[in-house]
Amino acid sequence: MRRQNLALVLATVAARSPLSRADVAGHTGLTRAAVSSLADELIGAGLLVEGESAPHGRVGRPGRALTLDPNGAAGLGLEIGITRLGACVVDLSGEVRLLETVPVDNRDRSPAEVFADLAALATAAARSAGDLGLRPAGTVMAVPGVLGPASGTIEHAPNLGWHGVALADHWPTGTPRPEIENEANLGGLAELWAGTDDETLVHVSAEAGIGAAIVIDGRLFRGARGYAGELGHVPVHPDGPLCPCGARGCLEQFAGVRAVLRDAGLRPGGRDPVTALTEAARAHDRRTLTALERAGAALGIALTSAVDLLDPSALVLGGAYGELADWLLPAMRSELAARVTVRPWDPLALRASSLGRRGPLLGAAELTVRRILRDPAGLWA
Amino acid sequence: MRRQNLALVLATVAARSPLSRADVAGHTGLTRAAVSSLADELIGAGLLVEGESAPHGRVGRPGRALTLDPNGAAGLGLEIGITRLGACVVDLSGEVRLLETVPVDNRDRSPAEVFADLAALATAAARSAGDLGLRPAGTVMAVPGVLGPASGTIEHAPNLGWHGVALADHWPTGTPRPEIENEANLGGLAELWAGTDDETLVHVSAEAGIGAAIVIDGRLFRGARGYAGELGHVPVHPDGPLCPCGARGCLEQFAGVRAVLRDAGLRPGGRDPVTALTEAARAHDRRTLTALERAGAALGIALTSAVDLLDPSALVLGGAYGELADWLLPAMRSELAARVTVRPWDPLALRASSLGRRGPLLGAAELTVRRILRDPAGLWA
Numbered sequence: 001m002r003r004q005n006l007a008l009v010l011a012t013v014a015a016r017s018p019l020s021r022a023d024v025a026g027h028t029g030l031t032r033a034a035v036s037s038l039a040d041e042l043i044g045a046g047l048l049v050e051g052e053s054a055p056h057g058r059v060g061r062p063g064r065a066l067t068l069d070p071n072g073a074a075g076l077g078l079e080i081g082i083t084r085l086g087a088c089v090v091d092l093s094g095e096v097r098l099l100e101t102v103p104v105d106n107r108d109r110s111p112a113e114v115f116a117d118l119a120a121l122a123t124a125a126a127r128s129a130g131d132l133g134l135r136p137a138g139t140v141m142a143v144p145g146v147l148g149p150a151s152g153t154i155e156h157a158p159n160l161g162w163h164g165v166a167l168a169d170h171w172p173t174g175t176p177r178p179e180i181e182n183e184a185n186l187g188g189l190a191e192l193w194a195g196t197d198d199e200t201l202v203h204v205s206a207e208a209g210i211g212a213a214i215v216i217d218g219r220l221f222r223g224a225r226g227y228a229g230e231l232g233h234v235p236v237h238p239d240g241p242l243c244p245c246g247a248r249g250c251l252e253q254f255a256g257v258r259a260v261l262r263d264a265g266l267r268p269g270g271r272d273p274v275t276a277l278t279e280a281a282r283a284h285d286r287r288t289l290t291a292l293e294r295a296g297a298a299l300g301i302a303l304t305s306a307v308d309l310l311d312p313s314a315l316v317l318g319g320a321y322g323e324l325a326d327w328l329l330p331a332m333r334s335e336l337a338a339r340v341t342v343r344p345w346d347p348l349a350l351r352a353s354s355l356g357r358r359g360p361l362l363g364a365a366e367l368t369v370r371r372i373l374r375d376p377a378g379l380w381a
Numbered sequence: 382m383r384r385q386n387l388a389l390v391l392a393t394v395a396a397r398s399p400l401s402r403a404d405v406a407g408h409t410g411l412t413r414a415a416v417s418s419l420a421d422e423l424i425g426a427g428l429l430v431e432g433e434s435a436p437h438g439r440v441g442r443p444g445r446a447l448t449l450d451p452n453g454a455a456g457l458g459l460e461i462g463i464t465r466l467g468a469c470v471v472d473l474s475g476e477v478r479l480l481e482t483v484p485v486d487n488r489d490r491s492p493a494e495v496f497a498d499l500a501a502l503a504t505a506a507a508r509s510a511g512d513l514g515l516r517p518a519g520t521v522m523a524v525p526g527v528l529g530p531a532s533g534t535i536e537h538a539p540n541l542g543w544h545g546v547a548l549a550d551h552w553p554t555g556t557p558r559p560e561i562e563n564e565a566n567l568g569g570l571a572e573l574w575a576g577t578d579d580e581t582l583v584h585v586s587a588e589a590g591i592g593a594a595i596v597i598d599g600r601l602f603r604g605a606r607g608y609a610g611e612l613g614h615v616p617v618h619p620d621g622p623l624c625p626c627g628a629r630g631c632l633e634q635f636a637g638v639r640a641v642l643r644d645a646g647l648r649p650g651g652r653d654p655v656t657a658l659t660e661a662a663r664a665h666d667r668r669t670l671t672a673l674e675r676a677g678a679a680l681g682i683a684l685t686s687a688v689d690l691l692d693p694s695a696l697v698l699g700g701a702y703g704e705l706a707d708w709l710l711p712a713m714r715s716e717l718a719a720r721v722t723v724r725p726w727d728p729l730a731l732r733a734s735s736l737g738r739r740g741p742l743l744g745a746a747e748l749t750v751r752r753i754l755r756d757p758a759g760l761w762a
Contacts, residue, residue: 146723156723200605214690216597223692224581227724230689235720237619238682247685247720301619304628305686308611309595311604339616339628342527342537343608 002038003377005030009038010047010068010376014093018051018065039066046072046135047092047376068092071133073372073379077186077365078122078141078178081357082106082159083272085118087125088358090365091134092372094193098128099358105270106160111170114160119175137379138368139178142186142360144209147226152180158244159209159258184229185220186363187318188213191353193366202312204231204303205319205359210252214310232256234302254298257320263291274320274357281327292327299328300335303350307340318353319360325352383419384758386411390419391428391449391757395474399432399446420447427453427516428473428757449473452514454753454760458567458746459503459522459559462738463487463540464653466499468506469739470515471746473753475574479509480742486651487541492551495541500556518760519749520559523567523741525590528607533561539625540590540639565610566601567744568699569594572734574747583693585612585684586700586740591633595691613637615683635679638701644672655701655738662708673708680709681716684731688721699734700741706733 005028012027013019021039025032042048049069070091079086079101086101102121106114118141126136145157154165171177188203192215203213210232214221222228232252233245240249253259257273265287268276280288303315317325317332333347353359372379386409393408394400400408406416423429430450451472460467460482467482483502487495499522507517526538535546552558569584573596584594591613595602603609613633614626621630634640638654646668649657661669684696698706698713714728734740753760 158723212690216602221597221691224694225692225725227692228690230692230723233720233723234686234689235617235682238617246722250720301616302686305615305683306690308615309593309609309687309690310602311606311608311611313605339614339631341627342539342611342614344606 003375003381005034006038006042006376007374009035010042010373013048013066014068014373017067020065024066042376043069045376045379047372047379048072070095072135073137073369074129074134075365075368075372076122076125076129076136076139076178077361077363077367078118078139079183079361079364080106080114080118080141080143080160081183082144083270085114085121086361087118087121088361088365089125089129089132089134089136090362090369092369094366094369096362096365097132097134098125099361100125101361103272108161111154111162111165112172115167115171119172122178123175136368137372139176140186140364140367141178141180142183142364143180144183146230147180147182152177154180181364181367182211182213182229183319183360184211185213185222186361186367187353187355187359188215188229188316188363189220190355190359190363190366191215191316191318192218193363193370194355196314196316200310200312201314201316202229202303202306202310203316203318203353203359204299204321205317206255206257206321210256212306214312216310231302231306234305236298236301251298251302255295255302260291260295263294264288274323278323281324289327292324293331296328296331297335300332301339303332304336304339307336307345311343313349315350316353317351318355319357322353322356322359384756384762386415387419387423387757388755390416391423391754394429394447395449395754398448401446405447423757424450426757426760428753428760429453451476453516454518454750455510455515456746456749456753457503457506457510457517457520457559458742458744458748459499459520460564460742460745461487461495461499461522461524461541462564463525464651466495466502467742468499468502469742469746470506470510470513470517471743471750472515473750475747475750477743477746478513478515479506480739481506482742484653489542492535492543492546493553496548496552500553503559504556517749518753520557521567521745521748522559522561523564523745524561525564525592527611528561528563533558535561562745562748563592563594563610564741565592565700566594566603567742567748568734568736568740569596569610569697569744570601571736571740571744571747572596572697572699573599574744574751575736577695577697581691581693582695582697583610583684583687583691584697584699584734584740585680585702586698587636587638587702591637593687595693597691612683612687615686617679617682632679632683636676636683641672641676644675645669655704659704662705670708673705674712677709677712678716681713682720684713685717685720688717688726692724694730696731697734698732699736700738703734703737703740 025035075090077088084101084103089098145154148155152167184205187205191203199218201215212229212231214229233250236251237249241253243250406413431445456471458469465482465484470479526535529536533548565586568586572584580599582596593610593612595610614631617632618630622634624631
C-alpha cells in the first residue's frame with residue numbers, strides 16, 4: 001500500500017509540478033501527514049526536491065514546492081547500431097541530458113569487441129552523468145536483432161552476423177551488464193512516450209532488419225513468446241527473391257536497407273548506408289529514387305496486412321526509415337489507399353516519426369525512468 | 382462493492398459448485414451473513430439454486446448446496462449465415478440447451494426479409510427455452526460482415542450484398558432487437574471459452590469472407606476502431622486477380638469459399654457450398670483437391686503475416702474452414718514451416734477447431750452467459 005502511494009505521489013508531482021505538500025494531499029486524497037512521510041522518502045531517494053518556488057498561479061507568500069529531482073535518478077540507454085554505438089542519459093522529467101553516438105562499422109565484429117567498446121562508452125556516459133549530479137538507476141541496451149524468451153540472449157542479429165549471443169558470455173567483467181531489448185520495440189515506446197495520442201500504433205523501423213513495435217492500449221505488445229512485430233519477413237511477393245531466412249519474397253528483400261542499396265546501385269563502403277541513400281535521393285539519382293519507390297510499395301503491401309489484422313490508429317515510420325520518409329511515404333500511401341478499402345483508412349494515419357534514428361536510444365534511456373515513475377520503491381525494495 | 386461481491390459469489394459457485402453457503406464464505410473471505418444475503422439475491426434473480434445435495438466429498442448430514450440455476454437466466458444466440466439461419470440457447474453452466482439451424486440461401490435477400498425469418502426463429506427459440514424453464518437474458522446475433530464503430534450497423538457484408546445496414550431500420554418491430562457481433566469474433570471467443578489454454582490466438586474462419594478473431598491475453602482484440610482481424614484482404618499475391626474490394630491478390634481471391642468453388646469447377650446452386658466441397662474432396666475429385674491445396678497455401682502465406690506480427694500461441698481453423706481442415710492444413714503447415722524461420726514455430730500450433738461451423742452461434746449464445754457471470758447485477762442494475 002505504501003509502495004502504491006509512493007508511486008501515486010511521484011506521478012502526481014510528475015504530472016502537475018510544482019506542487020506543495022498540501023496540493024499533493026488535495027490531488028491524491030491522502031492525508032497531509034501521509035504525503036509528508038511519502039515525500040520525505042522520495043526526496044531521500046533522489047526522486048523529488050523541494051524548492052522555494054511558488055506553486056503555479058498561487059498568490060501570497062511563496063510556499064515550498066515539490067518537483068521531480070532534475071539531478072537525481074536517471075536512465076542510461078545504450079545502442080548497438082550496425083554502423084554506430086550510442087549512449088544516452090535521460091533525467092526523471094524525460095529530458096535528454098547527454099547523448100553521444102560514435103560511428104563504427106559493427107558488421108563482422110565479434111560480440112566481445114562491440115560490447116567492450118560499448119561498455120567503455122557506458123562508463124564514460126555514467127561518469128559524465130555523475131558530473132551533472134545524475135545517478136543512472138538502470139541501463140537498457142537497444143539491439144538490432146531478435147531476442148529470445150531467455151533474458152540476456154540475442155537469438156538472431158543477422159545484420160551483425162550474430163546468433164545465440166548470451167550477454168553473460170561476452171560482456172566485459174567489471175561493468176554492470178545492461179538489460180537488452182529489441183531496437184524496434186524501444187523506438188516504438190519512445191514514439192509513444194513522445195506524446196502521441198495513438199494508443200494502438202505500429203512503429204516500423206529499419207536499423208538492421210525491418211522491425212515493427214506494436215503498441216496496444218499504450219503498452220508494448222510482445223506476443224505469446226516475445227516475437228511479435230517481426231515485419232521484415234512478412235511475405236510481400238511470395239514467389240520473389242530468396243531471403244537469407246530461407247523463404248521467398250520477404251519484405252526485407254524489397255525494403256531492407258541492403259536491398260535498397262543494391263537496387264540503387266550504391267556501395268557506401270564504410271559510410272552510413274542511410275546517409276548514402278539520402279544524399280543520392282536528394283541529388284535526384286534516378287536509380288535511387290526508383291529503388292526507394294519500390295521499397296515504399298513493398299512496405300505499403302506489408303503494412304496493409306498490419307492494418308487488416310490490427311486496425312491501428314497510427315502507422316509510424318521511424319529509425320532509419322524516418323530519414324527516408326520523403327521518398328518512401330508516397331508509394332506507401334498509395335498502396336495502403338488501394339488495398340485498405342473495406343474499412344475507412346485515413347492516409348494521415350501513416351506518418352514519419354519526429355525522433356528519427358535517435359528513437360531506440362531514447363527509448364532505451366527512458367525505459368528506466370518510466371519504470372521509476374511507475375514504481376519508485378522498485379529502486380530500493 | 383455489493384455488485385463486485387455478487388460477481389464473486391456467483392463465480393465461486395460456478396467454478397466449484399456444489400458449495401454450501403459456509404463453503405462460499407470460506408472461499409471468498411466474505412462473512413457468512415454477507416454470503417447469505419448475496420446468495421439470496423442471486424437465487425431471486427434466477428442465477429443460483431439451493432438444493433439438498435451434499436457438497437462434494439463431505440461426510441455427515443447432507444447440507445443445502447448452491448449450484449448455478451440450470452433453469453434460470455440463459456443466453457440466446459442468433460446467426461445469419463450465407464446459406465442458413467440459426468438460433469441457440471446456452472444455460473448458465475455453458476450447456477447448449479437448444480440449437481436449431483435452418484438452411485436458407487440468404488444471398489440477394491433483403492435485410493428485412495432475412496431479419497423477419499430470424500426474428501421468427503428467435504421467438505420460437507425463446508418460447509422453447511421458456512418451456513425448459515430458461516429465461517434468455519440477452520440476445521446476440523452473429524453476422525458475416527464488417528461492423529462499424531456505430532453499434533447496430535452492418536457496414537459491409539459483401540457476400541450478402543449488404544452495405545450500411547442499420548438494424549434499427551430493418552428489424553421487425555415487436556421483437557427485441559439483438560446486439561450484433563462479427564461471426565469471426567464470436568467463433569474465436571467460442572474457441573477460447575471451449576477451454577483452450579492459448580491466451581493469444583488467431584482464429585480463422587470463412588463463413589462469408591474470411592475473418593480472423595484475434596484473442597490477446599484471453600480477450601478479444603478489436604483494434605483502434607473495431608476493424609481488427611480483417612484477414613480476407615491481406616495481400617497474398619499483390620499482382621494477382623482483382624478482388625471486388627478494388628485491390629489485387631487478396632486472400633479471398635485464393636481461399637474464399639467462392640474462389641475455391643470456382644477453382645474446383647463446382648456449382649452447388651442452392652446447396653451448401655462447403656458441403657459440396659467436402660463431398661467432392663472425399664470423392665478425390667482432382668480439381669477440388671488442387672483448389673483446396675491452393676487455398677491452403679494462400680492461407681499459409683496470409684497467416685505467416687499474422688504469426689510474424691502477433692506471435693500467437695495458436696492458430697485455429699474454425700467455421701466452414703474447420704470442415705475443410707483435412708485438405709487445407711497440409712499446405713498451410715508447409716507454407717508456415719517454410720516462411721516462419723527466424724523464430725521457433727511449432728507446426729501443431731495450427732489446428733482445426735473442434736466446434737466446426739457451430740462456433741459463431743455458440744459464441745453468440747455464450748456471450749450473454751459470460752457477461753452475467755462477470756457482472757450478475759448487470760441484469761437488474
